[in-house]
Amino acid sequence: MLSEKLKEETKQNHQILEKALVGNLKSIRNKDGYINLLKMFYGYFGGLEKSIEQHVDSNLLPDNDERRKIAFIANDIEALGGQVPAKAEGNDLPRIETHLEALGALYVIEGSTLGGKIISKMMEQQLGLNGIGLSFFSGYGDRTEEMWNIFKEKMDAQAENPEQEAVIIAAANETFLKFGDWFNKQQAAA
Ligand code: HEM
Numbered sequence: 001m002l003s004e005k006l007k008e009e010t011k012q013n014h015q016i017l018e019k020a021l022v023g024n025l026k027s028i029r030n031k032d033g034y035i036n037l038l039k040m041f042y043g044y045f046g047g048l049e050k051s052i053e054q055h056v057d058s059n060l061l062p063d064n065d066e067r068r069k070i071a072f073i074a075n076d077i078e079a080l081g082g083q084v085p086a087k088a089e090g091n092d093l094p095r096i097e098t099h100l101e102a103l104g105a106l107y108v109i110e111g112s113t114l115g116g117k118i119i120s121k122m123m124e125q126q127l128g129l130n131g132i133g134l135s136f137f138s139g140y141g142d143r144t145e146e147m148w149n150i151f152k153e154k155m156d157a158q159a160e161n162p163e164q165e166a167v168i169i170a171a172a173n174e175t176f177l178k179f180g181d182w183f184n185k186q187q188a189a190a
Pocket residue numbers: 003006007014017018021022025107108109110111112114115116118119176179
Protein backbone atom coordinates (compact mmCIF):
# COMPACT_ATOMS: atom_id res chain seq x y z
CA MET A 1 0.00 0.00 0.00
CA LEU A 2 1.29 3.47 -0.93
CA SER A 3 0.60 4.99 2.51
CA GLU A 4 2.70 2.30 4.21
CA LYS A 5 5.57 2.82 1.78
CA LEU A 6 5.35 6.57 2.27
CA LYS A 7 5.59 6.25 6.02
CA GLU A 8 8.67 4.03 5.69
CA GLU A 9 10.39 6.00 2.97
CA THR A 10 9.91 9.42 4.55
CA LYS A 11 10.68 8.26 8.08
CA GLN A 12 14.23 9.55 8.13
CA ASN A 13 13.33 13.00 6.84
CA HIS A 14 10.47 13.22 9.35
CA GLN A 15 12.84 12.36 12.18
CA ILE A 16 15.37 15.01 11.16
CA LEU A 17 12.67 17.70 10.95
CA GLU A 18 10.99 16.61 14.17
CA LYS A 19 14.29 16.76 16.06
CA ALA A 20 15.08 20.27 14.80
CA LEU A 21 11.56 21.46 15.61
CA VAL A 22 11.39 19.98 19.09
CA GLY A 23 14.69 21.69 19.97
CA ASN A 24 13.22 24.97 18.80
CA LEU A 25 9.86 24.42 20.53
CA LYS A 26 11.52 23.76 23.87
CA SER A 27 13.32 27.09 23.66
CA ILE A 28 10.11 29.11 23.10
CA ARG A 29 9.46 31.10 26.26
CA ASN A 30 7.02 33.79 25.21
CA LYS A 31 4.24 34.70 22.82
CA ASP A 32 6.60 36.34 20.32
CA GLY A 33 8.61 33.15 20.02
CA TYR A 34 5.42 31.24 19.28
CA ILE A 35 4.30 33.86 16.73
CA ASN A 36 7.64 33.35 14.95
CA LEU A 37 7.02 29.61 14.82
CA LEU A 38 3.55 30.17 13.34
CA LYS A 39 5.01 32.59 10.78
CA MET A 40 7.56 29.98 9.73
CA PHE A 41 4.78 27.41 9.18
CA TYR A 42 2.57 29.97 7.45
CA GLY A 43 5.25 30.91 4.94
CA TYR A 44 6.03 27.36 3.90
CA PHE A 45 2.63 25.68 4.14
CA GLY A 46 1.02 28.80 2.63
CA GLY A 47 3.24 28.54 -0.45
CA LEU A 48 2.55 24.80 -0.66
CA GLU A 49 -1.21 25.24 -0.34
CA LYS A 50 -1.25 27.67 -3.25
CA SER A 51 0.46 25.15 -5.52
CA ILE A 52 -1.53 22.18 -4.23
CA GLU A 53 -4.92 23.77 -4.80
CA GLN A 54 -4.17 24.01 -8.50
CA HIS A 55 -4.16 20.21 -8.68
CA VAL A 56 -6.36 18.93 -5.84
CA ASP A 57 -10.06 19.64 -5.54
CA SER A 58 -13.13 17.95 -4.13
CA ASN A 59 -13.28 15.54 -7.06
CA LEU A 60 -9.97 14.11 -6.00
CA LEU A 61 -10.46 14.57 -2.26
CA PRO A 62 -14.20 14.78 -1.44
CA ASP A 63 -13.74 16.40 1.99
CA ASN A 64 -11.11 18.87 0.71
CA ASP A 65 -13.13 21.93 1.76
CA GLU A 66 -13.51 20.61 5.31
CA ARG A 67 -9.78 20.16 5.74
CA ARG A 68 -7.54 22.42 7.77
CA LYS A 69 -6.40 25.36 5.66
CA ILE A 70 -3.62 27.88 5.90
CA ALA A 71 -6.14 30.56 6.95
CA PHE A 72 -6.11 28.88 10.38
CA ILE A 73 -2.48 29.92 10.86
CA ALA A 74 -3.22 33.47 9.71
CA ASN A 75 -6.05 33.62 12.28
CA ASP A 76 -3.77 32.29 15.01
CA ILE A 77 -1.05 34.83 14.21
CA GLU A 78 -3.56 37.68 14.28
CA ALA A 79 -5.27 36.42 17.44
CA LEU A 80 -1.89 36.67 19.16
CA GLY A 81 -1.24 40.17 17.82
CA GLY A 82 1.28 39.25 15.11
CA GLN A 83 1.46 40.11 11.43
CA VAL A 84 0.90 37.56 8.71
CA PRO A 85 4.10 37.20 6.60
CA ALA A 86 4.60 36.53 2.89
CA LYS A 87 4.28 33.00 1.53
CA ALA A 88 7.26 30.99 0.27
CA GLU A 89 7.66 30.77 -3.49
CA GLY A 90 9.98 29.58 -6.26
CA ASN A 91 12.95 27.47 -5.19
CA ASP A 92 11.90 27.50 -1.56
CA LEU A 93 9.10 25.10 -2.51
CA PRO A 94 9.12 21.57 -3.94
CA ARG A 95 8.08 21.15 -7.56
CA ILE A 96 4.30 20.63 -7.68
CA GLU A 97 3.15 20.36 -11.27
CA THR A 98 0.84 17.34 -11.24
CA HIS A 99 -1.86 15.93 -8.98
CA LEU A 100 0.56 13.17 -7.93
CA GLU A 101 3.19 15.67 -6.77
CA ALA A 102 0.44 17.66 -5.05
CA LEU A 103 -0.65 14.53 -3.18
CA GLY A 104 2.92 13.93 -1.95
CA ALA A 105 3.04 17.46 -0.54
CA LEU A 106 -0.46 17.13 0.92
CA TYR A 107 0.58 13.90 2.65
CA VAL A 108 3.18 15.96 4.54
CA ILE A 109 0.71 18.74 5.44
CA GLU A 110 -2.08 16.38 6.50
CA GLY A 111 0.35 14.15 8.42
CA SER A 112 1.57 17.16 10.34
CA THR A 113 -1.82 17.20 12.15
CA LEU A 114 -0.54 14.13 14.04
CA GLY A 115 2.53 15.90 15.44
CA GLY A 116 0.55 19.15 15.69
CA LYS A 117 -1.30 17.78 18.70
CA ILE A 118 2.02 17.41 20.51
CA ILE A 119 3.07 20.92 19.46
CA SER A 120 -0.18 22.51 20.71
CA LYS A 121 0.12 20.70 24.05
CA MET A 122 3.73 21.86 24.47
CA MET A 123 2.87 25.48 23.64
CA GLU A 124 -0.16 25.50 25.94
CA GLN A 125 1.98 24.15 28.79
CA GLN A 126 4.94 26.46 28.19
CA LEU A 127 3.00 29.64 27.50
CA GLY A 128 -0.45 29.22 29.06
CA LEU A 129 -2.23 30.47 25.96
CA ASN A 130 -5.75 29.60 27.21
CA GLY A 131 -6.55 28.10 23.85
CA ILE A 132 -5.71 31.28 21.89
CA GLY A 133 -3.67 30.88 18.72
CA LEU A 134 -3.82 27.08 18.73
CA SER A 135 -6.37 26.35 16.00
CA PHE A 136 -3.82 25.25 13.41
CA PHE A 137 -1.83 22.90 15.61
CA SER A 138 -4.99 21.41 17.10
CA GLY A 139 -5.57 19.77 13.71
CA TYR A 140 -8.99 18.15 13.62
CA GLY A 141 -9.22 17.72 17.39
CA ASP A 142 -10.76 14.37 18.31
CA ARG A 143 -11.27 13.63 14.62
CA THR A 144 -7.58 13.90 13.71
CA GLU A 145 -6.97 10.17 13.41
CA GLU A 146 -10.20 9.60 11.49
CA MET A 147 -9.39 12.43 9.03
CA TRP A 148 -5.89 11.05 8.60
CA ASN A 149 -7.23 7.59 7.77
CA ILE A 150 -9.71 9.01 5.24
CA PHE A 151 -6.93 11.03 3.60
CA LYS A 152 -4.67 7.98 3.30
CA GLU A 153 -7.48 5.93 1.76
CA LYS A 154 -8.18 8.59 -0.89
CA MET A 155 -4.49 9.06 -1.60
CA ASP A 156 -3.89 5.33 -1.92
CA ALA A 157 -6.69 5.09 -4.49
CA GLN A 158 -4.97 7.69 -6.70
CA ALA A 159 -1.74 5.82 -7.36
CA GLU A 160 -2.31 3.38 -10.19
CA ASN A 161 1.12 1.78 -10.42
CA PRO A 162 4.60 1.73 -8.79
CA GLU A 163 5.81 4.55 -11.06
CA GLN A 164 3.04 6.85 -9.83
CA GLU A 165 3.74 5.80 -6.24
CA ALA A 166 7.39 6.75 -6.74
CA VAL A 167 6.37 10.24 -7.91
CA ILE A 168 4.26 10.78 -4.77
CA ILE A 169 7.01 9.47 -2.47
CA ALA A 170 9.67 11.67 -4.11
CA ALA A 171 7.41 14.73 -3.79
CA ALA A 172 6.77 13.98 -0.10
CA ASN A 173 10.49 13.63 0.59
CA GLU A 174 11.25 16.85 -1.25
CA THR A 175 8.51 18.58 0.77
CA PHE A 176 10.15 17.46 4.03
CA LEU A 177 13.64 18.46 2.86
CA LYS A 178 12.59 21.91 1.68
CA PHE A 179 10.72 22.44 4.94
CA GLY A 180 14.02 21.81 6.76
CA ASP A 181 15.80 24.32 4.50
CA TRP A 182 13.03 26.88 5.06
CA PHE A 183 13.20 26.35 8.83
CA ASN A 184 17.00 26.87 8.85
CA LYS A 185 16.70 29.95 6.66
CA GLN A 186 14.10 31.53 8.98
CA GLN A 187 16.19 30.67 12.05
CA ALA A 188 19.24 32.33 10.51
CA ALA A 189 17.22 35.45 9.67
CA ALA A 190 15.69 35.74 13.18
C1 HEM B 1 7.40 18.67 17.02
C2 HEM B 1 7.30 18.22 15.83
C3 HEM B 1 6.66 16.91 15.47
C4 HEM B 1 6.39 15.83 16.21
C5 HEM B 1 6.65 15.63 17.69
C6 HEM B 1 5.78 14.85 15.36
C7 HEM B 1 5.30 13.64 15.75
C8 HEM B 1 4.59 12.78 14.98
C9 HEM B 1 3.89 11.61 15.46
C10 HEM B 1 3.83 11.16 16.91
C11 HEM B 1 3.34 11.02 14.39
C12 HEM B 1 2.46 9.79 14.40
C13 HEM B 1 3.22 8.55 14.16
C14 HEM B 1 2.27 7.38 14.13
O1 HEM B 1 1.18 7.46 14.71
O2 HEM B 1 2.58 6.40 13.50
C15 HEM B 1 3.67 11.80 13.23
C16 HEM B 1 3.30 11.49 11.96
C17 HEM B 1 3.54 12.31 10.88
N1 HEM B 1 4.13 13.54 10.89
FE1 HEM B 1 4.98 14.41 12.47
N2 HEM B 1 5.69 15.35 14.10
C18 HEM B 1 6.21 16.61 14.14
C19 HEM B 1 6.30 17.50 13.10
C20 HEM B 1 5.87 17.23 11.84
C21 HEM B 1 5.91 18.19 10.76
C22 HEM B 1 6.37 19.64 10.87
C23 HEM B 1 5.48 17.54 9.66
C24 HEM B 1 5.33 18.06 8.27
C25 HEM B 1 6.01 19.06 7.78
C26 HEM B 1 5.13 16.19 10.05
C27 HEM B 1 4.65 15.22 9.20
C28 HEM B 1 4.18 14.01 9.60
C29 HEM B 1 3.62 13.01 8.72
C30 HEM B 1 3.48 13.11 7.20
C31 HEM B 1 3.21 11.95 9.51
C32 HEM B 1 2.52 10.68 9.04
C33 HEM B 1 3.44 9.49 8.99
C34 HEM B 1 2.63 8.29 8.50
O3 HEM B 1 2.01 7.62 9.33
O4 HEM B 1 2.58 8.07 7.28
N3 HEM B 1 5.39 16.04 11.38
N4 HEM B 1 4.43 12.87 13.61
